[in-house]
Amino acid sequence: MRGVKTWAVLKGAARLYTNERMVERAGGRFNLSDLAPIEDGAIVYSLRKVRGKEIPGEILWSGETKKIPKKFLKTRKQRDLKQKACLIPGLIDAHTHLVFAGDRSDEFIARMGGVTYDELAKKGGGIQASVRATRAVTESELFRIAKRRVTVIAALGVRGIEMKSGYGLDRATEFKQLRVMKRIEETFPEFYFRRTYMGAHAVPPGSSADAWINEICTEILPEIKARDLAHDVDIFVDDGYFDVSHATKLAEAAQRLGLGFRMHADELGNTGAAEAAAKNSALSADHLLKISRAGIAALAGSITVATLLPGTAYFLREPHAPARDLLDAGVRVAIASDFNPGSCPSFDLPMILQMAAVNYRMNSAELLASVTLSAAQAMGMKDTLGALIPGRRALFTEINALSFEGWLYTLGRWS
Ligand SMILES: [Zn+2]
Known part of the structure; x- marks a missing residue:
């Protein structure tokens, strides 16, 4: 938060997948439980200006919507997914x-x-x-x-x-x-x-x-x-x-x-x-x-x-x-x-x-x-990209489904 002047809140994700557990594990063989989705999830990320465009900077916080720290709610830049979509780290x-x-x-x-x-x-x-x-x-x-x-x-x-x-x-x-x-x-x-x-x-x-x-x-x-x-x-x-x-x-x-x-x-x-x-x-x-x-x-x-x-x-x-x-x-x-x-x-x-x-x-x-x-x-960016946890770059993807598997199954083209 120090030095961060503007930030945004994206909340109400039916499920939020942060990849946090997979970051902590070596190798590439993961268990289903490593997905560990957070129901009604939210992310808070800083905003930065590049050539007049305001774009996501880095993840400041992620977790359950109801647990968003109060200081982050002092912004008008809030969007609610109303439990209709999920959030995954950016593809x-x-x-x-x-x-x-x-x-x-x-x-x-x-x-x-x-x-x-x-x-x-x-x-x-x-x-x-x-x-x-x-x-x-x-x-x-x-x-x-x-x-x-x-x-x-x-x-x-x-x-x-x-x-x-x-x-x-x-x-x-x-x-x-x-x-x-x-x-x-x-x-x-x-x-x-x-x-x-x-x-x-x-x-x-x-x-x-x-x-x-x-x-x-x-x-x-x-x-x-x-x-x-x-x-x-x-x-x-x-x-x-x-x-x-x-x-x-x-x-x-x-x-x-x-x-x-x-x-x-x-x-x-x-x-x-x-x-x-x-x-x-x-x-x-x-x-x-x-x-x-x-x-x-x-x-x-x-x-x-x-x-x-x-x-x-x-x-x-x-x-x-x-x-x-x-x-x-x-x-x-x-x-x-x-x-x-x-x-x-x-x-x-x-x-x-x-x-x-x-x-x-x-x-x-x-x-x-x-x-x-x-x-x-x-891509040589294992500590910077690929997870929605504080300090990582805020690249995220909204998927039009109620779970990652539901999206993969339908490719998100209905509902
Ligand atoms: Zn090739």
């Missing part, structure tokens, strides 16, 4: 490729006819098709596209978004994507954005994997750091793309500069990528459709979050990642959309969470954590 999508141009619905039509992703890539489709479109578009048009997407995503309740470059593969276009991300961040100060440089999404035409990783490490990353263009660095380690030696080299270069490191790992085949992610203290290892027992054990002994992307497995008609095995081994699991033009054109995180609920055998505490607290950890 976080910890893996998107938000900033790209072009449309690959032609590939979707071909795939419906039985053509594989590999066959399309060999004909100049796949990532290369999005690279051509993203290179061709102007920076202001790319910003307009991304801004429209963020507006729709926010309406779904998402309050934190990780976004990657990787559809330029040359310095100029990758930097154009990263500058657009910075502008997005400035345009929506009420949300949290994590900017990731993913020049190592594929080998640029005319180059080799070794030469490109070398150029990234020695020339591009120092410039990214100097211009504060990205928080983290990502690499696609898989059959036909980059290998674990490239990942190790990139991780060392990134971490020397104080940048976070994450990996697309073991999606198309098993190349020991999860083990490399663990060894290099990656923030997250993402996909993991083909992770081995050894990979699961390596992640269990590390700080790395397993970020699973059920929308991608669905869209590619692949078997799902072994979520239960990961959780039972003690790995922290996040669920994200992987929104991208090729393998998951949806950014509907609630729908993707429902896919996880149907396919992953996770309980509702694990599911809620996967898109809030664990997703915050995957």
Whole structure:
């Protein structure tokens, strides 16, 4: 309260989910009782002004409506949900490729006819098709596209978004994507954005994997750091793309500069990528459709979050990642959309969470954590985001249901 001049009260939540118990526990395997919803809950949060916009600052208090300390009730900024909606920590999508141009619905039509992703890539489709479109578009048009997407995503309740470059593969276009991300961040100060440089999404035409990783490490990353263009660095380690030696080299270069490191790992085949992610203290290892027992054990002994992307497995008609095995081994699991033009054109995180609920055998505490607290950890923000407790940033989502499970069940689209 000290130094706080303005604050707001949001009360009368049918249930308030703070994630407090899950904050106190290590690992990602939670019990149903860890949800610990508060009936008729309320939050109090500070307000701050950013470029004329008044936005939530940090959580000052959370608990039962009837226990709100009197000093916090001395404000006119109060809203009552009248027990018709619930409050959860703001949803976080910890893996998107938000900033790209072009449309690959032609590939979707071909795939419906039985053509594989590999066959399309060999004909100049796949990532290369999005690279051509993203290179061709102007920076202001790319910003307009991304801004429209963020507006729709926010309406779904998402309050934190990780976004990657990787559809330029040359310095100029990758930097154009990263500058657009910075502008997005400035345009929506009420949300949290994590900017990731993913020049190592594929080998640029005319180059080799070794030469490109070398150029990234020695020339591009120092410039990214100097211009504060990205928080983290990502690499696609898989059959036909980059290998674990490239990942190790990139991780060392990134971490020397104080940048976070994450990996697309073991999606198309098993190349020991999860083990490399663990060894290099990656923030997250993402996909993991083909992770081995050894990979699961390596992640269990590390700080790395397993970020699973059920929308991608669905869209590619692949078997799902072994979520239960990961959780039972003690790995922290996040669920994200992987929104991208090729393998998951949806950014509907609630729908993707429902896919996880149907396919992953996770309980509702694990599911809620996967898109809030664990997703915050995957973004390098485990002590700042993902819970509605004092001191944390006030990112919250109102869900149109009487419980978290009720919302997940109906996706909040009726009632
Ligand atoms: Zn991805």
